[in-house]
Amino acid sequence: MGPYVASVFEGTGHVRGKASGTLIASGLELSFWGGVNSETGEVIDRHHDLSGHRLQDTVLAIPSGRGSCSGSGVMLEILLNNKGPKAILLERQDDILTLGVMVAEEIFGKTIPVVTMKPNDFRAILGMKGKTIYIDSDRVSDEAFHDTHGDHTQEPTKSYFIDGMQLSDFDKELLQGLHGEASCTAIHIILRTAGLLGATELMNVTQVHVDGCIYTGPGSLLFAEKLRDWGGKVRVPTTLNSISIDQNRWREQGVDNSFGEAATKLAKAYTDMGATPTFTCAPYQLKTAPRQGEQVAWAESNAVVYANSVLGARTMKYPDFLDICVALTGRAPKSGPHLDVNRLASLILRADLPDVDTIDDSFYPILGYKVGSLAANRIPVIVGLQALAPSRDDLKAFGAAFATVSSAPMFHMLGVTPEATSLSAVVDEARQIPSVDIKMEHLVEPWQRLNSASEQQSVDLVSLGNPHFSFKEMKKLAHLCEGRTKAQEITVIVTCGRSSYGLASQAGVVEVLENFGVKFMTDTCWCMITEPIVPTTANAIMTNSAKYAHYGPGLTGRKFFLGSLMQCVEAACRGSYSKKMPQWLLNTDG
Known part of the structure; x- marks a missing residue:
């Protein structure tokens, strides 16, 4: 037997450095928000094959991230508290996770290598689980490097990726610090991201939606307060995503004082910088929602997907922290879905329609979850749903589920979404585009996966509003509750934005729902x-949100039932759920 020959791979180091650690690896994408505990570094996505693993001192290999824009915040926290990996190896470039490392490096001087590998090399790495892996700049090996492979010291960030960039006079002023330290730091981070994306210039945006106001830990607060204290002020209209507490009710709800106060300080840091306290994960419900073709910078995965797909506005999937940087400068990388070529579909999904008469509102989140799983990082166009005429709320539920398991920034629905007027309008006909049939029996597996609770478990909490309930959804819920009595032991909570809550209050809908026993929470989301709002019990949580049914088991330690809004009301009245497949699934051969 000959001597062992080390495997050496050449990748692209987006954040350069040297590291080594035991390899943990998966061929499945991972969302750090909702998928990794920011305090312990444990993978808590109970639907992922790395569930239960701890990232500390490992080399993590995953194809890319997925899901939430807040993954950058979790990445920052685990690096600052030394619970993160020593390095990350990716098959596909991931802006969200890489941005979290860049911010840790730029602001706090903490960093790890992030390397994107060629697909064949990445697959080879997957076969090395449990081995010690070494990273040196762009190189990855299962044996330590003994040569000096150049100087791997990080280049000064003030000149990072500026070569080859077409900078406007205003960009140069920002870089020179003529508009203050906060905007100077912000433009550095933006330019590093532009280099990562291959953008050669920046562009103006008309508005920003900030997701970084979610409290992921002390790092998120330190970051925002530094920018605020350095004189940061937003240059374009800026809305804020849901925060981690109901700002007006958190004390009476029994939220821990230290957490509530930290989350309050974080929200204040952003409003001090001029952001509007909208505190909603559904900014598309606001009067300020952008129009088709408008160039904006939105974070929050469901909001990004909705803006691009349903509104036809143009935004990348902005990572947390990059969002406020764009708000402080009004400048964004000219890349991604901001450009026509990056909005085209690269996957055709042909849906075999259910009987329109049997469909209920649980169809859309389950279909969105399946489509997101099939699409992965590709923009799909779904064919065959036009006759169903999905509502804006149906598309919200579909898009949120899609964004939970996909890293793609948008979808098209032929004859439904504004850009998909024809198949030729959203695909490059010169390319060979793969086509996949989705039959209704293909939705049985995601329904079963998201219904993680057993039939023997009772329900003590009905969770509604992930993403935030719209005014129309509250009216629909009030109609379904009419003439019914909620079981005394069941808690029903609706989360919504302040704007929608105000409309529902004026219309008397809140009073009707409160008489039934519904509790409302604004500002925050599930x-x-x-x-203590989600109590620790052995009982299940009932929801109509595929997003929460996916993230919830890891976030709460509870099992979940997923059903229609009507089934949620029935569970609230009975205190149980029969876990019966919806009629449109029972009619399949699955």
Whole structure:
């Protein structure tokens, strides 16, 4: 037997450096928000094959991230508290995770290598689980490097990626610090991201939606307060995503004082910089929602997908922290879905329609979850749904589920979404585009996966509003509750934005729902809600949100039932759920 020959791979180091650690690896994308505990570094996505693994001192290999824009915030926190990996190896470039490392490096001087590998090399790495892996700049090996492979010291960030960039006079002023330290730091981060994306110039945007106001830990607060204290002020209209607490009610809800106060300080840092306290994960419900073709910079995965797909506005999937940098400068990388060529579909999905008469509102989140799983990082166009005429709320539910398991920034729905007027309008006909049939029996597996609770478990909490409930959804819920009595032991909570809550209050809908026993929470959303609002019991949570049914088991330690809004009301009245497949699934051969 001959001597062992080390495997050496050449990749692209987006954040350069040297590191080594035991390899943990998966061929499945991972969302750090909702998928990794920011305090412990444990993978908590209970639908992922790395569930239960801890990232500390490992080399993590995954194809890319997926899901939430807040993954950059979780990445920052685990690096600052030394619970993160020693390096990350990717098959596909990931802006969100890489940005989290860049911010840790730029602001706090903490960094790890991030390397994107060629597909064949990445697959080879997957076969090395459990081995010690070494990273040196662009190189990856299962044996330590003994040569001096150049100087791997990080280049000064003030000149990073500026070569080859077409800078406007205003960009140069920002870089020179003529508009203050906060905007100077912000433009450095933007230019590093532009280099990562291959953009050669920056562009103006008309508005920003900031997701970084979610409290992921002390790092997120330090980052925002530094920018605020350096004189940061937003240059374009800026809305804020859901925060981690109901700002007006958190004390009476029993939220821990230290957490509530930290989350309050974080929200204040952003409003001090001039952002509007909208505190909603559904900014498309606001009067300020952008129009088709408008160039904006939105973060929050469901909001990005909705803006691009349903509104026809143009935004990248902005990572947390990059969002406020764009708001402070009004400048964004001219890349991604801002450009026509990057909005084309690269996957055709042909849906075999259910009987329109049997469909209920649980169809759209389950279909969105399946489509997102099939699409991965590709923009799909779904053919065959035009006759169903999905509503804006149906598309919201579809898009949120899609964004949970896909890293793609948008989808098209032929004859439904504004850009998909024809198949030729959203695909490059010169390219060979793969086509996949989706039959209704293909939706049985995602329905079963998202219904993680057993039939023997009772329900003690009905969770509604992930993403935030619209005014129309509250009216629909009020109609379904009419003449019914909620079981005394069941808690029903609706989360919504302040704007929608105000409309529902004026229309008397809030009063009707409160008489039924519904509780309302504004400002926050289910992915941020923990104990004591979600009590620790052995009972299940009932929801109509595929997004929460996916993230919830890891976030709460509870099992979930997923059903229609009507089934949620029935569970609230009975205190149980029969876990019966919807009629449109029972009619399949699956």
